[in-house]
Amino acid sequence: MRRRTQKHLVHFAIFFGILFLIIFLGRSQSNSKPFAWTTVRYRTTSASLPEPRGVCPGLTGSFKPALIVSRVAADGDPKWLDALADLYHLCVYIVDAPADASSTYLQVPANRGHEAMAYLTFLIDNYDNIPESGAVFVHGSRWAWHNDHKDYDNAALLTALNMSTALAPFGYHNLRCDWSVSTCSTKEAQPQGSMETYFQAVTEPWNARAVSDTALPRALAILFGGDEYSMAKSDERLLMSRTDAVRSQCCAQFVVSRDRVLQHTREEYVALRQWLLDGRDDIVAAEHLQKSKAAPSDDRVSGRILSYVWHILFMPRSVSDVQSGTADGVNLERLNYMACPSADECYCRLYGRCNLEGCTTPGRCHGQYEVPPDFKLPKDWAATHSYQNTFQP
Ligand SMILES: *[C@@H]1O[C@H](CO)[C@@H](O)[C@H](O)[C@H]1NC(C)=O
Secondary structure: OHHHHHHHHHHHHHHHHHHHHHHHHHHHHHOOOOEOOOOOOOOOOOOOOOOOOOEOOOOOOOOOOEEEEEEOHHHOOHHHHHHHOOOOEEEEEEOOOOOOOOOOEOOOOOOOOOHHHHHHHHHHHOHHHOOOOOEEEEEOOOEOOOOOOOOOEHHHHHHHOOHHHHHOOOOEEEOOOOOOOOOOOOOOOOOOOOHHHHHHHHHOOOOHHHHHHHHHHHHHHHHHHHHHOOHHHOOOOOOOOOOOOOOOOOOOOEEEOHHHHOOOOHHHHHHHHHHHHHOOOOOOHHHHHHHOOOOOOOHHHHHHHHHOOHHHHHOOOOHHHHHOOOOOOEOHHHHHHHHOOOHHHHHHHHHOOOOOOOOOEOOEOOOOOOOOHHHOOOOOHHHHHOOOOOOOO
16 A cells, blocks of 8 residues: 555655646747847937938839849949849849939938948838849849859849749748858857857957957837837846847848838838948047947947848748747747758759759758958959850859
8 A cells, every 4th residue: 555655655745746847948938038029119319311212113013023133343244134124123222332413313421331321221222112023132243252153143142033933922022041150050150149159359450250259238228219218227128138139141232022021110220221321430429329239339349230220120920929829929939040041942942953962951051152361362263264155143
């Protein structure tokens, strides 16, 4: 009898042990709090907003997707874009061109935040005319070290790009598939707010990656929290912890559907652009208080912060969010998952390069893309690689 009781007790203990474990694991999982990163709430103190001078001509009613190009004069010959005009409605912004007050077309209010100024100006001044087939946002140079192609050729990538399959899963997709220089790998990329990154930012102030990563948690809190957010009573629904990581692809070239663009109001894009503009070095001292909330004046830092923001803005927050009870927020785990598809899946979905061999890790398919030495292409790359308009996808 006593032995039987003992046996019962052991069984009870095991049963409750497992029960507690299940409850505990379930709890710690649902504990991953949603972030209130759904609406841009930054408020500018600037008395006047830029005039709408970024209209893309002929976009109204276009059946082609828009190709928004952020160019600087140093990007070289723009002729490579001509061949893409059959596939895309071109909207080419030259961000370092002198202002032309007589025109309302394709101009930006300032050369600030790298490609972000052209992208945001397009969204603001063409908000009611985003094509139903979506939009592609790219840099102005045909050749760039980060273009995910064996010759680093954006013309080849954009020719091969399949908009409908690219937009099918989430309505947003980065143009890169390879994970090198992304923050997708949990093994290689530290959480942005980690102590290690912070110490690096302090000891190497020239290290734009460390400095912008360290600045990211506060920047996101201000962008999405607005005036309600104050560092004094830090809100955990806005501020990432030291162990939270935003995992995403690199280099700010992407496709997005009209629906995903319209999940934010035009005013939100205006606010985001003001965050960039308010951080300019030439803003007067009287506005200094506001400036401490605006974008860091170093473009390498503010541009890089915004390269983390695009997918937060554009990834869907609908049915499954409602089901998981996080409709009022961004589930970071789910966002990270959507932002980092495996390379082989991505090459197939975007560029029709399917069933690739050598995809040994989720972030790499051997023979597809290699980071060039020092993240630079040789000076004569364009001259030696411009095959006459025959793009090799
Ligand atoms: C995109 O992919 C789909 C599905 O494979 C295919 O039906 C469609 O023709 C492709 N579109 C283009 C423009 O290649």
